[in-house]
Amino acid sequence: MKLEWWKYLSIVILLYTLLFGMLVPLGPGIVEVSPSRATTGAQRSFDVWGYNTRFKDFDAINVVLKLDDEHCLPAADYSVESDYHLKATFDVPSMPEGMKKSEFATMIIYPAGSGTAILPSAVSLQDGEGGQVSTHWVPEDDFTFERITGLHFPYRNILMESIRNTYFHVALWFAMMFILGASMVYSIRYLRSGNLDWDLKASAYAQVGIVIGVMGIATGMIWAANTWGKAWSWDIKQTMAAVALLIYLAYFVLRTSVEDQEKRARTSAAYNIFAFATLIPLLYVVPRLVDSLHPGSGGNPAMGGEDLDNTMRLVFYPAIIGWTLLGAWVSQLVFRFLKVQHYARSKNLTEQY
Amino acid sequence: MLNRQGGDAGFVPIAYLCVVKELGLIWSLIRKDWMIEWRLKYALSGLMLYLITLVFVVVISFQEISSPVWNVLFWILFLFVGMNAVLKSYQQESGYRKYYLQQLIDPLTLLISKTIYNVVLLFICALLIYGMLSIFITSPVRDVWLFLGTIAAVSVSFGICLTFISIIANQAAESATLAVIIGFPVLLPVLITGVRMSAFTIGMSMGGEISGDFTILLAIDLLLMGLSLWLFPFLWKD
Amino acid sequence: MELYLARLRNGLQSFYNMRIFRALSVILLAFTTPALWGQTQTLDYYRNTGKIYVVIAVIVVSFLGIVLFLINLDRRIRKMEKDLNQK
Numbered sequence: 001m002k003l004e005w006w007k008y009l010s011i012v013i014l015l016y017t018l019l020f021g022m023l024v025p026l027g028p029g030i031v032e033v034s035p036s037r038a039t040t041g042a043q044r045s046f047d048v049w050g051y052n053t054r055f056k057d058f059d060a061i062n063v064v065l066k067l068d069d070e071h072c073l074p075a076a077d078y079s080v081e082s083d084y085h086l087k088a089t090f091d092v093p094s095m096p097e098g099m100k101k102s103e104f105a106t107m108i109i110y111p112a113g114s115g116t117a118i119l120p121s122a123v124s125l126q127d128g129e130g131g132q133v134s135t136h137w138v139p140e141d142d143f144t145f146e147r148i149t150g151l152h153f154p155y156r157n158i159l160m161e162s163i164r165n166t167y168f169h170v171a172l173w174f175a176m177m178f179i180l181g182a183s184m185v186y187s188i189r190y191l192r193s194g195n196l197d198w199d200l201k202a203s204a205y206a207q208v209g210i211v212i213g214v215m216g217i218a219t220g221m222i223w224a225a226n227t228w229g230k231a232w233s234w235d236i237k238q239t240m241a242a243v244a245l246l247i248y249l250a251y252f253v254l255r256t257s258v259e260d261q262e263k264r265a266r267t268s269a270a271y272n273i274f275a276f277a278t279l280i281p282l283l284y285v286v287p288r289l290v291d292s293l294h295p296g297s298g299g300n301p302a303m304g305g306e307d308l309d310n311t312m313r314l315v316f317y318p319a320i321i322g323w324t325l326l327g328a329w330v331s332q333l334v335f336r337f338l339k340v341q342h343y344a345r346s347k348n349l350t351e352q353y
Numbered sequence: 354m355l356n357r358q359g360g361d362a363g364f365v366p367i368a369y370l371c372v373v374k375e376l377g378l379i380w381s382l383i384r385k386d387w388m389i390e391w392r393l394k395y396a397l398s399g400l401m402l403y404l405i406t407l408v409f410v411v412v413i414s415f416q417e418i419s420s421p422v423w424n425v426l427f428w429i430l431f432l433f434v435g436m437n438a439v440l441k442s443y444q445q446e447s448g449y450r451k452y453y454l455q456q457l458i459d460p461l462t463l464l465i466s467k468t469i470y471n472v473v474l475l476f477i478c479a480l481l482i483y484g485m486l487s488i489f490i491t492s493p494v495r496d497v498w499l500f501l502g503t504i505a506a507v508s509v510s511f512g513i514c515l516t517f518i519s520i521i522a523n524q525a526a527e528s529a530t531l532a533v534i535i536g537f538p539v540l541l542p543v544l545i546t547g548v549r550m551s552a553f554t555i556g557m558s559m560g561g562e563i564s565g566d567f568t569i570l571l572a573i574d575l576l577l578m579g580l581s582l583w584l585f586p587f588l589w590k591d
Numbered sequence: 592m593e594l595y596l597a598r599l600r601n602g603l604q605s606f607y608n609m610r611i612f613r614a615l616s617v618i619l620l621a622f623t624t625p626a627l628w629g630q631t632q633t634l635d636y637y638r639n640t641g642k643i644y645v646v647i648a649v650i651v652v653s654f655l656g657i658v659l660f661l662i663n664l665d666r667r668i669r670k671m672e673k674d675l676n677q678k
Contacts, residue, residue, distance in 0.1 A: 270521060
């Protein structure tokens with residue numbers, strides 16, 4: 001009757017996320033284009049620094065500046081310095097009719113590695129004295145961009161490889177919600193049945209939930225320090241996460257401050273349910289109203305569209321399941337310990353404290 | 354058809370009577386709370402003194418207050434005064450009086466009456482803070498009615514939360530400290546929504562519509578009220 | 592008791608070995624893919640701009656979190672065992 005397989009499944013899934021999440025390469029991307037501003041109407045050359053690109057492998061590379069779908073410009077000439085460094089020269093004509101005097105152009109390079117490398121707003125173009133070049137803007141349909149082939153994660157400029165943290169940081173938060181949700185369900189079951197086992201289970205799951213939450217905050221701080229520049233920037237989601245932890249720490253303060261066993265179980269169960277109910281607006285509603293550095297704020301749906309493509313889903317969802325199962329396993333261990341301890345205390349086998 | 358109508362006709366007055374009786378009970382409980390508070394004097398006057406001192410200290414130490422700071426200060430004052438006002442209200446319900454009440458009335462009636470009493474108390478506190486701040490500093494509030502609506506809505510949420518928190522804290526030995534510890538994090542989402550809403554009324558652009566925040570507050574209210582109605586009977590019995 | 596302790600130490604040792612092995616293999620694996628493509632210069636460039644260390648740090652922290660919690664649980668259990676043995 002004992003189900004044990006899911007415990008080992010959690011390890012298998014986590015190993016899978018570790019391997020898959022670390023082994024799949026990023027798609028090619030452009031780190032930097034310099035100079036990042038130029039005036040039109042003359043020959044301009046740019047240094048392009050790529051990431052995961054293999055410029056040397058290709059005989060012919062298309063380097064294109066794109067204003068919009070109707071206005072693109074192929075490079076007049078280019079030279080490959082190394083696998084990740086390329087010099088491109090453009091004869092930039094003056095800005096097309098009906099456009100602003102200065103506009104950001106997107107840089108597109110294909111083939112760049114296992115596909116196309118794109119940098120939006122790569123160069124800021126400004127109308128200069130025109131007329132010295134004979135090139136024209138051409139529509140994008142004139143080019144055929146190679147669709148990226150092969151398994152890869154999307155390249156994002158500031159995130160770079162740390163986009164893989166989606167599986168190791170974001171998944172932790174989801175797992176925490178599931179574990180704390182389980183804790184609340186056990187609290188409800190306790191109130192329904194009055195069986196102290198359920199109360200101990202709720203306590204065990206809350207403990208593990210807090211540990212996962214602390215891990216989530218710590219990993220988030222590491223990630224933030226390397227992408228936002230500061231470990232703690234009072235981003236609304238960071239604040240809310242910290243408050244969520246405070247709520248559950250208060251849960252344990254409550255548990256230690258009620259003497260009578262039945263009363264403690266009842267009170268803490270009631271608080272657990274109440275706290276979880278306030279956690280939902282805390283973590284899911286309030287951050288969406290306020291501007292935030294996290295994705296999914298200011299009315300956007302969290303984790304969708306651009307931030308999570310299908311390849312990432314292949315790892316992200318298993319990662320959530322894996323962390324949740326591992327959390328449940330550890331919670332079970334804590335519960336068994338609490339139960340033995342409770343038994344020993346009730347038989348006066350150990351000291352009461 | 355006729356039969357059903359006849360059945361309803363018999364049923365409705367009974368339900369009506371029950372509701373009226375319940376409302377009467379709630380009203381008399383609220384009156385009882387008020388009488389105790391009024392007779393004890395020290396509780397109420399202590400609260401007023403606390404409020405006045407707090408506003409005084411803030412006004413003297415700040416000298417000049419910009420409107421965003423005023424907005425935040427108002428809510429911080431409200432948080433402190435509100436917690437002080439409500440958290441002790443359940444403490445009187447202990448010992449013999451608790452057993453007496455347990456014999457007499459339904460726990461839900463007691464909870465509803467307590468909540469309503471606290472909501473009204475909080476609203477009065479908020480009004481007093483607002484009034485006193487406006488006396489000493491020119492208030493940046495442009496849309497007064499919307500501001501009053503905001504403090505009324507937040508008072509409701511605060512009342513529900515704090516009533517339940519004080520009940521929980523009262524189960525423990527050191528209830529005063531515990532109430533503050535478990536109260537602050539629970540109140541925070543309501544407080545943030547309140548700060549946002551009143552920012553609208555002083556003319557700061559926060560993005561979005563104020564009606565959205567009202568809806569969220571209402572949703573939180575409904576959720577927490579439902580939960581406290583469901584959970585209170587478990588805490589009430591001994 | 593002696594035997595038990597020895598066995599425990601042995602188990603712990605192998606566990607620590609495993610953890611180090613795991614961290615090492617992760618770091619190695621992370622760099623294998625770009626290493627297949629280019630020279631060491633390219634590899635250095637990718638390492639420096641790619642922020643792969645952030646990912647490693649995050650993984651290490653989350654494993655440490657679990658491990659520290661387990662060590663703590665272990666301590667609590669040992670304390671209880673000691674109490675039970677005294678009575």
